[in-house]
Amino acid sequence: MINDKLNILYASVEIAPFASTGGLGDVGDSLPEELANNGLNIARVMPKFKGIEEKWALKKSVSIIIKVEGKANVVDIYKYKEKNLTTYFVGSKDYFERDNYYGYSDDNIRFGLFSKAVLEMLIILKIKPNILHVNDWHVGLIPFILKKEYSHIEFYKDLKTVYTIHNLQYQGAFDNGTLNKLNLSYEYFDIDILEYYGKICYMKAGIICSDLVTTVSDNYAKEIQTPKYGYGLDGVLRKYKNKICGIVNGINYDKFNPQTDKYIYYNYNEDNVIFAKKENKHNLQKEVDLPIKNVPLIGMVSRLSQQKGIDLCIKAIEKLANSEIQFIILGTGEKLYEDELARLSDKYPMNVKVIIEFNQKIARQIYSSSDIFLMPSLFEPCGLSQIYSMRFGTVPIVRKTGGLADTVKPFNIDKLIGTGFVFEEYDVEQFVKAINKALKIYWDSNKWNNLINNCMEERFSWENSAKQYINKYKQLLDYDDVTIKTT
Ligand code: ADP
Numbered sequence: 001m002i003n004d005k006l007n008i009l010y011a012s013v014e015i016a017p018f019a020s021t022g023g024l025g026d027v028g029d030s031l032p033e034e035l036a037n038n039g040l041n042i043a044r045v046m047p048k049f050k051g052i053e054e055k056w057a058l059k060k061s062v063s064i065i066i067k068v069e070g071k072a073n074v075v076d077i078y079k080y081k082e083k084n085l086t087t088y089f090v091g092s093k094d095y096f097e098r099d100n101y102y103g104y105s106d107d108n109i110r111f112g113l114f115s116k117a118v119l120e121m122l123i124i125l126k127i128k129p130n131i132l133h134v135n136d137w138h139v140g141l142i143p144f145i146l147k148k149e150y151s152h153i154e155f156y157k158d159l160k161t162v163y164t165i166h167n168l169q170y171q172g173a174f175d176n177g178t179l180n181k182l183n184l185s186y187e188y189f190d191i192d193i194l195e196y197y198g199k200i201c202y203m204k205a206g207i208i209c210s211d212l213v214t215t216v217s218d219n220y221a222k223e224i225q226t227p228k229y230g231y232g233l234d235g236v237l238r239k240y241k242n243k244i245c246g247i248v249n250g251i252n253y254d255k256f257n258p259q260t261d262k263y264i265y266y267n268y269n270e271d272n273v274i275f276a277k278k279e280n281k282h283n284l285q286k287e288v289d290l291p292i293k294n295v296p297l298i299g300m301v302s303r304l305s306q307q308k309g310i311d312l313c314i315k316a317i318e319k320l321a322n323s324e325i326q327f328i329i330l331g332t333g334e335k336l337y338e339d340e341l342a343r344l345s346d347k348y349p350m351n352v353k354v355i356i357e358f359n360q361k362i363a364r365q366i367y368s369s370s371d372i373f374l375m376p377s378l379f380e381p382c383g384l385s386q387i388y389s390m391r392f393g394t395v396p397i398v399r400k401t402g403g404l405a406d407t408v409k410p411f412n413i414d415k416l417i418g419t420g421f422v423f424e425e426y427d428v429e430q431f432v433k434a435i436n437k438a439l440k441i442y443w444d445s446n447k448w449n450n451l452i453n454n455c456m457e458e459r460f461s462w463e464n465s466a467k468q469y470i471n472k473y474k475q476l477l478d479y480d481d482v483t484i485k486t487t
Pocket of ligand 1: 022023026302330331332357358359360363382385388
């Protein structure tokens, strides 16, 4: 059995660079690419959000009719092919041509329609994957509709589903009137299928109805089965624990490369990192109007949400901002955090710079200029930012949770091994202690240089993780030969 017999359709509402707000989009970009490089026939499908058609030369393929909200909706399927990867786009004027990807009162209908369209387009386009790999709550209905509504149809008979949870906090829970609007039977409002505290839950549907559930790190796979991290779904996850596994995300080391990155001021590798980072730091200080000096620069690039530990950061900055340190924070998100951070920036103009934007260029400049990167998350399914920071030789300080615990090894000052600083409790004192520990080592340049090198040598490439996905796909299809063909 070789990999080219594996036909995968990967469905995600975010795929970078077409549309992305974070890790989900990054993975939608890099994992399918790696799977294709391993010889799999893989295609992707996502909504055609506003602006995509203007930027990429999509080809319209077919139109299909999807019934939702009591009407027949024309949905256009578009195609975009690059190298060995085809991406399909589900277009709907009414539902996807809007200013934002999410946050509308009819998101239940929008992603319900998308899920139905994905299944319908297979038959019309005669695409016959053996595995549908679907991601997060938006497409949780795909395994459910496949199992409950389509399984009697010959075309869909052997189709298996893999459901990946990138973030269990966002579950897609909606009132049960949704069923009617999606033209689905009310009988599915049942505790063993969709019912969830009086609502229906797309994520629950995905967990229950898929053949395999994966999460994006091993530790998170275990954590979500506990009440503390289960966000109300831990009971369901424990019930289905035999089909759950964790596969850590990787990053694309060619696309994220300080030596070739076009956004950064001074490119570098392990040999000139110390000099280059200083140059980059001074350049960034100049650009953002911070005093140009050789002080530790502490960076953060993040969604500004409770998950990311922003309240801990705010408290820690208050405690540290009067010392010889600078903070630079890039992020967008909850208004409360945006305002609090802006207030800190006003209060400490010599030490704190806050940029409320989603900006890839500034993000790369922060990764390449900072000495330390903060990620004190309350929970973290995998986290990519700490991996990017290590790639750029920026030492991460993380809380010991989820994928952060799996990817950052505490620095051992005697043996000079490890890649960062890890604290356990979600507590500002512990966080500040970890920052101070890092700062102390920062001034010991021999040790610090070792630490930077350890970070830059660390590898969380997709090679390994993609192989784990392939093995899982093969197990699902009962293929005996799980040997991997590498390219
Ligand atoms: P999550 O997906 O939970 O937001 P991850 O760490 O998995 O967190 O991925 C976040 C990704 O989004 C990283 O690539 C990070 O650099 C990027 N990112 C987050 N906020 C911004 C921003 N304001 N501007 C640019 N990139 C950002």
